[in-house]
Amino acid sequence: QLQLQESGPGLVQPSETLSLTCTVSGGSISSSSYYWGWVRQPPGKGLEWIGSIFYTGGTYYNPSLKSRVTISIDTSKNQVSLKLASVTAADTAIYYCARVFLWFAGADYWGQGTLVTVSS
């Protein structure tokens, strides 16, 4: 059974860089059939796609976040990483990683999510 687990600091200072890692177990991240994506959800609000990456390193980003986001992949560790620069309180959210079908046709496996709070 595939499992995804997000990890990283739960508190980030304003203007700093948010860094999260998604560790995939029970399957290989080096599949040509899927992307690996990050989705966030501010408290009490809806889902927002941040970006996705293919195992070759090709990336797709939400245009509204593109200037601040970097997603990378480490196939040797079966991990996907997210970096979001210059954070503000508006970036406070639960951050999920997910396995995404090609063409963004759906996301069938999700991590449990990790709450990141931006505050001094």
Added chain:
Amino acid sequence: QSALTQPASVSGSPGQSITISCTGTSSDVGGYNYVSWYQQHPGKAPKLMIYDVTKRPSGVSNRFSGSKSGNTASLTISGLQAEDEADYYCSSHTSSSTWVFGGGTKLTVL
């Protein structure tokens, strides 16, 4: 990119059927058969209920079905049950090779 449009809330009684709409444009919902739907219970991660507009993942009840007409996709839940009460989100591939979600719909089972 603009979020897809969903009703904020819908409700129904046990045993009834409800439909949640998801309206986009010809650049997303209307242009591709890559619409998916998610169920999210409070404090839980989203769960994939429908992908490729009409397909159900293994393990999802056949009470859930998806369809699309023009720029609007729909999720229908038949034989409504108490455990169906949750938030529901649609999403779609876009012509810019991005992924966009709807604002979410809160389903209340009366």
